[in-house]
Amino acid sequence: MNKNYIKAMILSGLMAFSASSCTDDLDLAPKYDVTSANLYNDFANYKLVLAKLYGGYALTGLQGPSGAPDVTGFDEGKSNYIRAYWQLQELTTDEAVVAWNDGTIFDLHDMDWSSSNEYIRMMYDRIYYQIALTNEFLRETTDAKLSERGVAEANLAEAKKYRAEARFLRALSYYHALDLFGNVPFVTEQDKVGAFFPNQIKRADLFNFIESELKAIESELAGPKQNEYARADQAAAWMLLAKMYLNSEVYTGQAKYTEAVTYSKKVINSGYSLQQNYRHLFWADNNTSPEIIFPIAFDGTRTKTWGGTTFLINASIGGNMNNADFGVKEKWGGIRTTKNIVNVFADPSGNTDKRAQFHRDGQKLEIESIGSFTDGYAVTKYRNIKSTGGAGSDPAGVHPDTDYPMFRLADAHLMFAEAVVRGGAGGTMAEALTYVNALRQRAYGNTSGNISASQLNLNFILDERARELHWEGHRRTDLIRFGRFTSGTYVWPWKGGVKEGRGVEEYRRLFPIPSFDLTVNPNLVQNPGY
Template sequence: MFPYKKLKMNMQSLKMSFFSILIMSAFGCTKLDLQPTNDLTAEDVYNSPLGYKQTLAKVYGAFALTGNATTGQQDIPAEIIKDEGNSDFLRLYWNLQELTTDEAAWSWSSDAGILGLHELNWSSTNAIISGLYYRSFFQITLCNDFIRQAAEDKITSKGFSDTDLQEIRRYRAEARFLRAYQYWVLMDLYANPPFVTEDFKLGAKDLPKQTNRNELFSYLESELKAIETELAPAKTNEYGRADQAAAWALLSRIYLNAEVYIKIPKYTEAITYAKKIIGAGYSLHGNYQELTIADNHLNTDENILMINYDGTHTQNYGGTTYLMHGPANVPANISGSNGDWGGLRTTQNFVGLFTDYSGNTDKRALFYTTGQTLEMEELYLSKAGFSPIKFRNKTRTGGDAPHQDPAKDFSDIDFPLFRFGEVYLNYAEAVLRGGNGGDKATALQYINNLRTRAYAGSATGNIGSSDLTLDFLLDERGRELYFEAHRRTDLIRFNKFTTANYLWAWKGGVKAGTSVSNNRNIFPIPSSDLSSNPNLNQNP
């Protein structure tokens, strides 16, 4: 198991020189000259191959760990930082991808940044929007520092063996992948962020320049292709580390959305990279309900890249702990926790994607309904709307999580950044949108593979060729991928996020739903960054 599962939750325990450097990570103009204050220098940390691996573990660990202002995140809004769980990358990202859609609402309007998300009505000072922006740059800065320290001239000057040098080069490629992933997050959500790589000079007077989707798309495409052969072959790396399949999965996802990002269709390319993964030996895990439970690390047939969470060693109130505790009024014996937070629910519109929401036919319909109303009569009411119970801190035998904390506060469930089910869906959609290199008959088979699993091995849910339409695929992506942080991106690609083409409860702040301005398809650059960096202009 990759060692970041053994890291403590508070980043103050990570006495690494680059974590001190990260205090300036949000690019504020007054923060670029700060120096490390502890006595552990880069020379100490990077003096052995083991030091490089331990540091890489902390780069990965930033996806699952939280910290406070003293550990490099002080530009994340104070109202987010004071509850460390709110500064977790996944919780911030998930909220923007899911609470803005038909799939989720949160009961507590007084929580920082929540008010206005589901209504698609926010400002550039929204705490969650600002929080994710700065969190992504925090993680990019981690990557940049590691890549800088793993530069070829540095590692070849230290007397390491050829075997160790090859391993460190692989670590460097993984850090480049993780940086590319975060830049994809910024491109998808904020469109035109600032941009820096390891070549940005710490302490320089020049502030980061703003990029745009065209430039960032080209960068991501070239970067992911450049590291493709440097990453471990698919399915050969340690669990929790990126390999070639992770790069292919991100490329397939980027190409599928290219028409949104750069106004140029890239569906043939989306098929090409989906097929690379399909040919690499992945398969659908046999039981859908085991994809998001406490021992889902065993699903190496389907998992491509996960954020590893551990109930003992990665304790925070974000991540899958949020998805375990969050669903409203769910009994502890179902969630595998010590009780619910009365927060997460879904709209009747999303529930309506299932012809039978009981779960007796399509096993993906995982809803807690007792005491809950189907209709979301009120947006900020914990009993209004069914509670999804997809993330459960139980093993496949119904036992406690492998690393269950005694109080049952924290989750052991790993979160899928990429899994094989999405790849089948990408292939099918790209074929229907006119991409070359695939065919509809194969696409239909892949979709029916997903549906056969969903119907517990039965073909009763399978569809025919005439049923395989783009609208059907959007619904199927909802049924298959809900609560996995895809929905906002999918709805935008199908022109149904801001428009009247699809309405859900409380979209636009109206009970029956209404359209909103299409400028809500991207989030604003935080006003705090605009004021500190004159190179930046606000999104439309």
């Protein structure tokens, strides 16, 4: 979405709600005396409400960066959707550790979390806040409602597209619920507004719902690259379907690798192209990239938050690192990586494979203490520096312009290759090799990093996903799919709370339903093991 629309959404004060748990996620009390009766009478407001739905992934409230939270009960900045998601997807793996001993955050890397872990609940509540917003928007934009309000015929097609995008966003949040929590509370626009106890849906049934939603809206979304920046198009829906199908065996017990081949190929052929310079994908003007299919948009002056890329940039700077090199004025000294990720690069200097972006000076490869920022190499991937030079727009140098690349084309290349290697029909090993080597040619600047057909196997693909996609919120899902998340056959420093790493209980492939929701909703059954 054009960042001006996000600015308009913030300034308008429209559709601000508070939510504390999924059991009252439909009991949304509007602030600022804005109600459906007056909000939806003017079609000009519909786009602002849609902006709120998109903005919920980047922002934590209307005031920004703190002071008027959408979801209460936590430090507002820590509960940012992208920050919460990233922490569950990365701090539980070999890709990241954090130095701050804030509450129960160390439990994520130690893999001994409980149902009372506040970082798990932050994500859970954010998911259901987003679902609540989209449900309400869908209730208020039915054909009957539009007719009742006398919405002009000329606006009906646009309203239909808005609804399709809202359904995509709901599918995205439900996908996160599916992946992180499994069997979860389920609510749609068909449920009446008011406090009630949502029923729990089985993981496989939720998979089917998300799949059906994405297929239903496929023809209603804008064509690939035809929507405004950061708004969903057909390629975004195809990307989410490809990810669903690639992980279907985990989610449903049924492999759907042929479908993963089909939809990743649709993405590859959709008109997006690889960014010429890999590093620019994560810099302050990455909104110009031809590769990013669905970003979460951030702007240093309009979307101020302590989460998102503000967190990813500032928290990754510490020790003797020069924060000016990253376009910010603060060093938070928090997140860095383990030797496992460093070691997937034959040359961690970045001189050969440009995807190796580590600050090693003053940093130790071995992590003796998670609480020491200088234990573990720092990752320099995200920056608030433009590819043309100069920092982002925030005069204070705190909040970046760098967008978060939720979906990008390179992932489709790797999903296609993996699905083919796993036996999916509709693609060839020759095609898979071409797509993988396209990424390696970009990384190396020539063909010196190309691999042969005999090297293209699942072990290579998992490592290549780490090289290409590290710190982009994929690692936990990848390790689970490859059977390496809980297993003692693959360990990393401090996995399971011990320096050498150890295997953990199999049930930790899912997070627990937060204890708060279990207490108030008698319809919920906890995930096994918790």
